[in-house]
Amino acid sequence: DAGVIQSPRHEVTEMGQEVTLRCKPISGHNSLFWYRQTMMRGLELLIYFNNNVPIDDSGMPEDRFSAKMPNASFSTLKIQPSEPRDSAVYFCASSQAGLETDTQYFGPGTRLTVL
Amino acid sequence: EDQVTQSPEALRLQEGESSSLNCSYTVSGLRGLFWYRQDPGKGPEFLFTLYSAGEEKEKERLKATLTKKESFLHITAPKPEDSATYLCAVQVQFNNAGNMLTFGGGTRLMVKP
Numbered sequence: 699d700a701g702v703i704q705s706p707r708h709e710v711t712e713m714g715q716e717v718t719l720r721c722k723p724i725s726g727h728n729s730l731f732w733y734r735q736t737m738m739r740g741l742e743l744l745i746y747f748n749n750n751v752p753i754d755d756s757g758m759p760e761d762r763f764s765a766k767m768p769n770a771s772f773s774t775l776k777i778q779p780s781e782p783r784d785s786a787v788y789f790c791a792s793s794q795a796g797l798e799t800d801t802q803y804f805g806p807g808t809r810l811t812v813l
Numbered sequence: 814e815d816q817v818t819q820s821p822e823a824l825r826l827q828e829g830e831s832s833s834l835n836c837s838y839t840v841s842g843l844r845g846l847f848w849y850r851q852d853p854g855k856g857p858e859f860l861f862t863l864y865s866a867g868e869e870k871e872k873e874r875l876k877a878t879l880t881k882k883e884s885f886l887h888i889t890a891p892k893p894e895d896s897a898t899y900l901c902a903v904q905v906q907f908n909n910a911g912n913m914l915t916f917g918g919g920t921r922l923m924v925k926p
Contacts, residue, residue, distance in 0.1 A: 702856075729912055731913075731914075740916060740917075740918045740919065741857070741900065741916040741919075743913060743914070743915075746913060754913065789856050789857075791856075793912060795912045800844075800845065800904065800912050801847070801859050801862060802847075802859075802912075802914060803859060804849075804856030804857045804858070805856050806855060806856050807854075807855070807856050
């Protein structure tokens with residue numbers, strides 16, 4: 699099993715540029731989650747999808763952030779324009795909602811640095 | 814508001830020195846409590862799920878327990894390879910948030926040989 703796949707693994711960009719992070723969930727999973735992790739704030743949920751539909755985006759920091767899930771096997775998180783305070787590690791996770799375990803499995807993350 | 818607090822923030826142990834990590838939670842209704850391990854530069858790796866007070870689960874040198882207010886992750890005779898950050902998270906019942914997790918701040922464990 700391939701697990702959750704994220705790309706790129708590292709991204710360095712300049713302030714004001716557009717950044718797109720990509721995620722492929724585990725095949726058969728119907729829930730997908732985007733998290734951000736920093737030393738100061740720990741692991742924070744940004745948005746999550748059930749069956750490709752956004753359910754809760756209350757964690758998205760501001761309008762510069764947007765996320766899409768056009769199909770069950772792909773999601774993107776976009777930041778436009780990027781700012782230095784967006785520097786963090788961004789994780790994608792997926793789960794099979796409805797089962798007793800309902801466990802979220804995480805990808806390796808994308809380390810974003812905005813200069 | 815749901816809250817999850819982990820203690821201590823950091824823990825240094827000698828190899829073989831057993832100890833426990835704490836995860837205290839305040840939630841409206843617990844559906845499940847999850848433990849993850851995170852190594853530097855990697856995503857959190859699932860360890861255990863606990864659903865009801867009194868439940869225990871074990872994996873190698875790790876044992877997780879659950880009460881109505883907290884969970885403990887007991888580490889017996891740890892080895893240097895157990896060094897990692899351990900995260901706990903809660904999933905809440907009866908809200909519109911579905912299967913969201915709320916994470917604690919983590920405990921960074923360092924085991925010296």
